[in-house]
Structure formats: structure tokens, C-alpha cells
Amino acid sequence: MTAPHTAVPRTRASHRSRRTIATASATALLATLFGTSAATAFAAEPPESYIDTASTVWSYSDNDTDPAAGSDDRLSWTTAAFDDAEWKTATGPFGAKNGEADGIGTDFPITTLLNQYVDGEAAPNVRTFHFRTAIDISADELTELTSLTGTVTYDDAIQIFVNGTQVAGFVDDKVDAAPEAERNLMYAGDSNGSPLTSNFTVPVDVLHDGANTVAVALYQDRDTSSDIYFDMSALAPTVVPEHASFDNLVMTIGSDESSRNLTWYTDVNEAQFVQYAVAPASGSEFPTDSAMTVEASGGETTSGEQNRRAALEGLSENTTYVYRVGSDALGWSDVETFSTADFSGDYNFLFFGDPQIGASGNVESDRIGWQDTLDVALEQFPQSEMLFSAGDQVNTASSENEYDAFLSPQQMQQIPVVPVNGNHDVGSKAYEQHYTTPNLDTEAGAALSDSSSGGDYWFMFKGVLYMVINSNNPDIDAHEQFLRDVVAEQGDKARWSVVAFHHSIYSVAAHVNDSNIISMRNELPTLISDLDVDLVLQGHDHSYTRSYLINDGELANPDETAASNEVVAGEGDVLYVTANSASGSKYYDVQAPDAWYASVINQEKVRNYTNIEVTDDAITITTYRSEQTNARAAVNSVVDEVTLMREDTEAPQLTVPESGEVQRGADFDPMAGVSAVDARDGDVTNAVTVTGSVDTATLGTYSLEYSVTDAAGNTQTATREVTVVAAGAATGPGSEPGDGPGAGSGDDAAPGGSTDDASGELPFTGADALPGLIAAALLVMLGTGLAVTAAVRRRREQNA
Template sequence: MNVPLPAAGAHSGAGRRRTRLTAIMTGIALVGAPLVVGASFGTTAEPQAIAAEAVQPLLSTASTTWKYSDNNTDPAAGSADRLSWTTASFDDSKWKSGKGSFGAKHGAATGIGGHTANTLLTQYIGDSKDDVPTFHFRTKVNVTKQQLASATEFTGTALYDDGAQIFVNGAKVAGLSDERVEQAPEAQRNLMYAGSGASDPAPATFSVPSTALHEGENTIAVALYQDRKSSSDVYFDLQSLAPAQPEAPVDPTPPTDVVLTVGDDESQRRLNWYTATSTDQAVQVAKQADVTGDQFPADKAKTIAASAKGKTTSGEFAHDATITGLEPNTTYVYRVGSDVTGWAATETFATKAFSGDYEFLFFGDPQVGASGNLANDEKGWVDTVDVAEQTYPNSEMLFSAGDQVNTASREDEYDTFLKPKQMRQVPLVPVNGNHDVGSKAYEQHFSVPNWDQEHGKATSATASGGDYWFIYKDVLYVVLNSNNGDTASHKEFVDQVVKEQGAKAKWKVLAFHHSIYSIAAHVNDKQIKDLRAALPTIASDAGFDLVLQGHDHSYTRTYLIKDGELANPDETAAQGTVTAKPGEVLYVTANSASGSKYYDITAPDAWYASVQNQEKVRNYSHIAVTDDSITVKTLRSEQKGDDKPVNSVVDEVKLQKVDTTAPALTVPADGTIEQGAEFDPLDGVSAVDVRDGDLTGSVKVEGTVDTATPGAYTLTYTVTDAANNAATAKRTVTVAAKATPTPEPGEGTGEEGTGQNDAPQSPADQSPASAEQPAADQPAAEQPGHLAQTGATGAALAVGLLLAAAGAVTLIVRRRRA
């Protein structure tokens, strides 16, 4: 059966986004308002006749009073248990009281990303302008036996800036952008800077299992974190906590959020998508050659059942599938969905050759939403991907340095990141950034090959994590979750992967989000310093050649580095070609690909920076891989002044390994030539070097062949490349003596017709004067009357004697007759 093809490249998300917005607002509306069960989200359908009773929240912005501390102290100071302040027995009688929302911006309650704080927090420490790092909140809620029996979990909604941890009765139930907290020593976690650094308060939902609550009074506690001491604002509003409600049915809608990601190797692709309802899903894939007109060739398509990844943080359902057994140099069409939900728009992707040279595109932090104007960020991001793909249409991967979005849980930002049509046509290689990690949405949107959830694991139950690897055309790629600062865990993962897969790879490329060799705002962060102290040695010991990074929204290319130190003091700044010895690594940090945010250079004299650039224009990098080199060319995707147009080059570097391979030298096999023959010792000789090319003209020969003199002669051939790698070969040439023709029988014997006497004289009858004498210096083989000195000499002499004897007998018979 053929099915009409929807328009390729369409990205359906707007209708689904209305659904999400309605769901979020419905959750907020739980405060003091009934929830109509059975209403369709995002539709104009009339509510069903039977409605549920009003659901009363356990707490809400309007009704809940909080005790809070904003005086820059650790509430658990002096206690062996740092969470003692989250328990029911803690004395908070000296804390301040107030109702939400809570916040401050530059010391005022207004202008906090469009919000106004109901209760103003003390933002600064004393008379300084350094922000209080952590604020603490506590409240009590009563839960009835009926409430506990009627719900398996409770759903909370909140707005926060910059990070938070939420506790119920002394146990953590939610972490919001709290990865830095989880990485810190236990004793520091109550009073530290942490969070996403988002410019505006971020919305979040979280779940509390009913088992975390008990009948009667329960204690809710919250730690609110500032990202840094110079953060402009802080905000917290726990809007509601109420029993979770059953899923309301929705009209069937086609899948959304479709994205193509990289597989285990070049013969695989992975697909990821969302649906509004929990239904079985599949991907159908066929060769484009099977398409007739505008019909999807369903009857010729391969159907692959999808794996259900469960309910997403946005209330939808995630699915993924892996397409295997792809053929090289083939274009495919595919669609995802089902007959129940409908099918997403038909898309295409193409494979290239499965070996040889290839190229891919590398993008620095898109972080859409960071500017505060999502529409502008979308325009810049889509334009960069379009410019890059149109300039390099044969690119085989899209490599993102991390921070796909600005706020980990914002699905409208994921919609924007996935907007480029190339996201469904060229496989994506995602990296987990610090703005991605705070929600499970990253894992739900992207499935990756060989994912190890224990190494680089998520630092909280609500975070994303894990390291992964894949091989593409004999290049090993390892991607680390650098949000997890456990470098021993990363080392264990890297060492195991390299041990098992390294021998298959001609190059090794490492990627992680947090640049350890940048020159901008994050260069001296404690987290960066800790990573910089460990990861370079891990990279050098494992034999990585190139490291790709993001995070600092500026461009840096390092000198070659080995074990955290400058590898070659003779390497010059911006050197166009760098030649790496074993253990020497090139590090590249990418600038923003969307233009949503840039950081000024703060470390211009960094010892490791060979090239640095911050023009505050969008960049992308084109990376070309060959057997002999990796070339990283970074370009502007937007114009900078009159002299720097779109696609003008920011930096270009060719990375090659020290050449230890000798040229391939070819010489003829041992052989024999005839004495006096012409001979050229270079005939049939060739030499080719993987780096220097044809070196035939540089081949040197030691030894000679005297073609006039029989004998065996040895020739030694040598050729040396530019790296002083030499190849040597020997051959033996034998000169064989030239043969003299043997006389025919009767020739010179006096037989009739010879013009000689019938009775030739015998040698005994010849006088000395009549016999020819050889020259004293003439070789016997060339003397008159001598046979050639060959293996037939004895036989020829015997024939001559027999002929002479026969002649003598004939002479005697004739005389008698006479």
C-alpha cells in the first residue's frame, strides 16, 4: 500500500505546544479550582458531563506561609547531619516568615524576568554586592488518610532561579539544576553557589511519591541556590503540590520532536520522537528508489517496532528505534508513528561510503532561550545550520557541544533546537551540557549508542547523565557527561572503551561540554579547574588526538598538549599544521552557533591558547577526516563588518600524527639478463609515501651491473620520506654469457658442394704455416676454429673427431679402388 507523503522537512510542534501549555496551566490552576477530568487539552471540546470533585492542593502560593533564612548561614552548622534542617524536629522559630513568591533583582522585588516577588529576599552579603549563595525555606502541610489512599504520587509545580533542592520529611524528592550541589562535598552543600545561570526564572514540575508522606503533619523544605556571587537575581515560587490526576484523553495527533541521532557505526541510525498518548509506535523505512510519485512505499518499507521510553517530564511519551543494516551510498525515506496516532511527515537521509575520507559539522552551544528572545535564538540557530549544510552538503554528522537549550525542562526550547530540517536528515551527536542536565528531558529526546548510565551517571533522580561511544569510519568517538565531576569514573569508562575498541580506530576523538582550555568567563570556575587537573592526562594516556568542547561561548584552539603541559615549545601561535607525537592532543572550544549568548575573553594570556577569538558573531566548524589528517576549519555563519562575510574563516588547523610509516618501495624480482644486453636499474622501480606522495624520483641505487661480464650482481635500493622514514630493498641481477652458434653437420668437412677438396687434410697433415694461430690475448671461445665455451663443447669435439675419422676411411677405400 502506498500512502501520500506529507511535506518533507515539516516539523510539527505548534499544536503540541498548545497542549503542553494547557497542561501546565491546568496544573497551576489546581490551586483553589476544580480540575475537569476528561477534558481534551489544547482543544475546544466541551467538558464531559461527569466531573471530578475539586482537588485541594497540599500547598499553594496564595495559601502557604513559609519560614525562611536569607542571612548567609548554614542552618545545619554544628550538626553531623547536613539535612537536619529539613526534618520536623528542626527549630526554625528564629527564621523570618512570608508568603511566596520570594525573590530579588539588584536588591528590588521587581523585574525578575517579568515576575514581582511577594516577599523580598536579602540578596547581598552584608554591605557587599556579593550574592547570598543559598536561601532556605520550610513549611508544614497536613495530609489526610483519604488523600494518601487516593493518589500514588503528588505533583508539584515551581518557578526557580537559579537552582533548587526540594525535601519532604528530611529526604530529597527533587533536584532542579542541582548538579553542582551533588558534585560538591557534603559539608558544603547547604551554603554554596550552584544552578543553571538562567537569565529568567525557569518553570519545573516534580513528583513526590505518596510513600514519602505520612498521615498528619509533613515538613517541606527547599534550598534555593544562586549560580554565582554576581548573579543579578534570585527567585522561588512553589506554586502547588497536589495529588496527581489521571491522564486526560487527547485527540490523536502525529508524533512530534522527531530527531535522527548517530548509531553504533555508519550502517545505523537512531530515531527519537514524542507522542501525546502512550501507544505502540514504529518507524517505517524504505529506499528512495522505491518511492513512486508522492506516495510513501509502505508495501516495500521495513517496519521496526519502537521502544517506549516512558512518560516525559512534559507529560508526553518518548519513543526510540534503531535502523540497522543500511547500505552505503543509498538514500532512504522514513516516517515514525502508527495508524492510531498517525504518522509524522516523511523524511529522508542518505548514507555515504562506509570507509575512506569524510566530513562533519561541529556547533558550539546553541543554548536557545539564553538571550531572553527565543524567536531570535531560533532564527540564528536555523540560519547557522542552513549555512553550514549548504556550504558542506556532504557532511555526515551534526556534532553539538552541549547546552542545546537554556532551561533543561523547557519543551518550547527543545522545539526551537529541533527546528532545523537537518535534525531529521543528518545524524546528530549530542553532548550533555550544564543547561541540559537538570531534567530527564535530555535523555528523553536523545537516544545514543553504547550508553553507560553508571559512568558519568546522573547526579540526581531528576537529572540526565551517562557516557557513550561509537565508531564512525574507523574513528572512535567517546562522549563524556562532564556535569558529573567524578573523573575516576570517566577514566574507567575511557580506558575500557579504548582497550576494547581502540585497535579498530585510526583516530580517537573525545568530546565533553565543559571546556578545560577556554579563555572566557568559566576559565577559573572550581569545576573547570578540577576537570583540568584530571582530564588531560586521561586524554593523553588513552591516545586521543582531538578534544571537542563548548560551555564558554568563545573560540579557543590550543597548542598541542600532553598530560596537561605544552607539548612542543617550538610550536608557533596559529600554526596552520601541527604534527602530534603519541600522547599529544589538540583541544578546540567552539563559540555560540545561535548567537544567544557570548562571553568576553578574560584570560587572553592563557599559556595553552594558540588561537582565541571573540567577535560576538555566530560560528560553526567544518571537520574533515582522512587517513592522514583531521582538519578543523571554523567559519562565521554571519557577517562581521565589511571584510568578514558569511563563511569567512576564523581559524583553520590541520592535525597530523608524527609520520612513522616508511614509503612503499617496489623493485622488480631477481632475474637474469643476457651478456651485452641493455639494462636500466630503475626500470620497474616505484616509491609512494602516504604523506609525501610519489617518491619514485628520490629512489637511490647502490651497486652496478656490468653487462659485458657474466656474473651475479646485487643492487640495493633506498628511498627516504620527509620525516626521515627509510625503505630499503635488494635484488640480484645475473648476467649470463652470450652463446656462440654451433656449426651444422658437414660444415667445413670437404663434402660435396663445399668448394673444398674431397679429402681434407687431417690435423696431422697440416703444416704449422697453414694452421691459423690464435691471438695470445684472444679468448678461446673467440679464437678461429674453437667452439663456443658452452655446455655442448665436449659433444661438438666428439662430432668433429668422428667426422674426421669417417673422412679418412673414405679416402682409403677410394685409393684401393683406384
């Protein structure tokens, strides 16, 4: 497929208005000074559009023939030299529904009825329709142009050519895969349902002054297709801007809580930057002097624009920042703000199921629904720190019109977005070009073609490890290697781990029995349990499902109560959550209401969002309605709530005083200085029990054993020895106030004279102490005799 389309940047119209006003003023001034007319002075000013629905006349062929038949050049019919004099001519829109000029819908009117069928009455369909027109571009106009931007609505597939060069193709993979000789006349496309609208870019280098030929091949997808449609409503000039455009600006998650990534689209291939600074306390001027300036990288997108991306790093916690993108030479975007919170501790984030802008066939309606869900969710949870999308952000992978709508809410520039690659996102490089994701591994979950997006990525946020895989790639081995490597490197740092991917393996709606879903359901759960992942976030099925705890692909606990609002996970037990639509663009009916793995199922066809609260001990997942369709489905009423906790296997922390001494006769409280704290239950000191006692009336060493058990049955024990010593003798750790020196000596010393804490032995008592008592008595008698002898000697000396 050739380069997909581009959206007209949202700010481009305002740039154009400034240019027009400036041109008008300059024209008037020149006319006054030099007497020239405005038309003469500014003949180079291009028209608003070279093509429009109402006035552009197309030559067309709807007779199921190859216009290049007999020519060696398949694309001869796309050049100016081709003779289309025998073709029909008319203005658009062109189409048919079951051979009639109505029935496709009010959004897709038909001005010119196409001959839908080969025989004019019934199937088979004409395979390919061909259209040609010419636009005149003067040499002066050509110098003003950087490109042309077109808007086309089609069913089922289309290729667009300018002067013989293909400039766009949509849903045309089958055409590119077909032999060259068959590409002008074949079936192609994917049975889109309603016609699709896309934008495309015509590079200036395929244009020339004078008449330029625009040619279109419009394909039916099969011989029984019910409708066909074509309308090119605009082919507008993109002029050299006075001020570059900065569109689709989105803030995505960084590698951790101190960083953010920014990505935006622009209409000029010039150097651009991000400037960011702490928000000033007052004043409206951007704080240029204190701002950090980071040069952005990027390149040409598949839609013909330029993208730029840059990282904001080294952010401080609890700080509000201002930022802008652009340059002094090109101008700067409007100033945006964002705030950081604590870099650790509890937090919440918002999880959204498939916005899939455009799935309803009405991009604006889907945009309004998406914006409203964001507004409702953030009004309820203004401190949310991430916007986590389950994938399928857009309906058509290459539709810049749909990306414009999805990225239009201002919250997308202020709160980091976590995108998941959905099956409606993957088919274009636009997904990769719109989002910058951290730690991206392009080999794991690799893109399946040169024109698709791929890669698995991970990040750590406040101690929680998040791993996002591209489930469009069925290579489970590559995903497994990625997940195992990340867990091996980062798992020990994480208090929780979360995996996200688009294709829900435990949902109950339209995709429940898809072959790729069944394959993933057979392979992924064992890996996820083995890695001890706690939570898996999914989308794809446009209905809400919360699983029972699942371990290795089976119920972790067959006795778990359905819809329980609290689940306790053991090792390898995982909770899976599948989100419903956040925009209301599409809902799927429940197909498997009795699925063995489904604890909660909800499908009310009401927009949802999910708030996820993270603490050290629990993850609480609460899903809400974001619209009110009746009294039962009120805004912010709860669809489902569950708190996920890990099985409590950690015993309380028990603290007791060190072994020590206490004076004989003193009061002794065995609970003094004792405390017990449990991570789950808090202070459990009152649950501490003591075995043993201390008799302070009797000298000796006593053993105490302490024990505490938490609510989960985890027990912690500790031992302590207390020695009762004579009054005034206590010296060791744990001595009562007033204890003095002299322990182990004197008449009242503990029997045996030993108070060695390390030995753990009781002091000697009874017969074991008799030898010591006799020795002490002899020493006393000897001392008394010596004293008497000395006294007699002194008396004799005095009488002499």
C-alpha cells in the first residue's frame, strides 16, 4: 500500500486565515502605492480547494472494463494523454445501494447513480470503477504550494493517482498483492459497512503548472457487495505557512514517574523543540529564562506530514509545569500545563476500553462521547495520574481524521497516556508515529509488515511494573522472552506487576471464540501465572467482564464467590479485567453468559470507565457508567467493584526488650516495651501472648516466650530472659530504674553469682550452692580470728 492519508491540521485553517488577512492588507497597500489591481499583484494566491463535490466534473467508467486494455502501461489511463472522450461525465457524490440511488444513509447522499452490476440488474458487481478529472495550477500558484491535502469518502477500497503517480491507497492490500496486469479490474477491500472517510497528501513534486490529471480506481470488495460509493470533497492547497502548525500533541507515559514523553505533528520539516519549566506563581508570560529546552527528533509520517517527539526528564514531585513546542523561527504552540504528584505511595489511574473513534460511522459523535467520558471521569477523580487505553483508539489505522478526534481532548496533553496497540490501530505506522512509548522493544511483538506498527514496552510507576504487549503479533515465544527478561530485571523492585494487551482472552462477547483468542487463551495464562503477575488489563470485546482469580488457565479457587468485592490472590493467581467502550462507538452483545472464568458480566450499552486505586496492600478496581440513559444507569454509578489483595503470608513484626535484669522486689510488667505491627492488620500488640513469668521476690533467671498471630494465621514468636538480682545490684540491659553497681557480689547476690545472658542457664540453687556457702563461712571465721589476734597484740603493746 502506498502512503496513507493525512488530516488537515486543526490549526491550519487559522494559519490560513492570518495569511489571507495579511495578503489582503498587502494587496490594498500595493494597489494604493502602485495603482495595480489585487488580481494582478497576487495572481499566485491559490484557491481554497482545487476540487469540491458540487462543481468538479468527473469522467468515469462503470462498465467493468480495464481502461488500459491493450496498453503495456497499466497506469496509462491515469495520465493526461489518455483519451476518455467515450466515458460518462457527472458530478459527485457517486454511488449505488442495491442498484438504487438511496439507502446508504443520510450521511452519504448519491448525486450520480453508478451502474453497480455487470448486467445492469443483479450480481455480479462491477469490480472496479474508474474516475478522471483535471485541475489547473498556475506556475505562480505552484511556487506557493508545499502540497495538496485531499478528503475522500469511499466504499470499499480506493487508489488515487496524480499525473500517473499513485499518491494514496486505502484498504487496498489486495490490489498491491495482485499481479500487475489484474490491478485495474478486480475485487478489493474488506467490506467496510458504511463508507470510510480519509485524508491524503499530494506531494508538490508530482505537480506541474497547467492541467494536472487526478485519477481514481474504486474497488468493490466482492461480487455480492450491496453498495459502492465515491466522493472527493476537497483537494486543498497547503501553502508555505507564516507559522508552523503543531497538531495532535499528546503526552505519553515516561519510563518512570519523573519523566513524560511528548509527540506532535507539524506541517514543516524544520528543527523544533520543547521548552518546559516550573509554572510561575503569577503572570501570563512563559518563563523563558528558567525553561529547559530539548530538541525534538522525528521525520516524515506515512500521512505526508512531519512528527516530532521529545522527553521531559528529571521532573520533581508535587510540581506544576508549563510547556510549549515549536521554535523561535517557526513560532510556539499554546502553553500547556501538567502536574506531578508524590513519586511513591498510593495513587490512582483511569482505564478505558476501546474508544475506536469512527466505529459508529460518525467521527464527531464518537469524539463527543470520548470527550464526555474523560470529563466525567476526571471530574470524579481529578488526581488521576495516567490515562490507560486498552487499544483501538481509532477505527481505521491510517485515519488522521480519527486521530484528530481521539487526541483532541486537552486532557491528552496534560495527563500521561498509556496506549495499547489494538487490531484497528496496528495496520498503519500512524500508531507508532503518534505515540512515544518507553523501553520499546521492536523485536518483541514486532510489526507484521512494513506498513504496520508493533513492539512491546514496559515502564515502572511508583513501584508498580507495567508491561504492554502487542497482541496483534501471535508470536507467544517472543512475548514470553520479553516478559521474562523484564521481570528478571525489574521484578524485584516492584510491589505489584500489571500486564496489558488488547485481545481479551477472558471476555464473553463477539470475539470469545475467535481462533486467535482461543490460541492465546491456551498459551498466555500459564506464562502470566508463572511470572506472578497480579492484574491483566484488556479490551477488544466492547463489553465488561471481570474474571475469577485464574492460575495456569484454571480457577485458582473453585469456591470463589461470584461477584465478590474482595479477592485474595495466592502465588500465581491472576485477575483479568476486560473493559467496555469508553466512547460509545460500538458495543457487542454477550455470547457466553456461562463462561467458567467470568465472575462479573455487564453489557448495558452504556459508556464505561474504570478507576484503579493502587496501595501497598491492595489494588481496587471500580468500573463506572459515564453516561445516563435511564434512572438505573446514572452517571458515575458503579458497574462493578473489586479489591485485589495478595494472600497474607507475612507474619507481624514483634518487638520485645532485650534480655536483662530487675531488682528483687521491684514491680515487673512483661508487656512493657512490647509491640507488634502487621502489614495488613496494623497494630496487633493487644494480640501478643506471654508464656512464663518472673517472680521478683526470688533471685534467679526467668525465660519468657512471646507470640502474636495476625488475622490470616501468620505467627511470630520471640524469647527474652529476665534475671532477678539483689537490690542495688542490677546493671545489665533491662535493669529497673535505680539499679546500681555491685551485681553478683555481697550477701544478697544471686546464687552462683552468675547472670550471663548469653548462656541462657538458670542460676545455681540448693545443694549445688553448698560448697560455696561453706567456703564463705570459713572465710568469715578466718577473718574474725585474725581480727581478734590483732586486737590482743595491740593491747599487750599498750600495757608494756
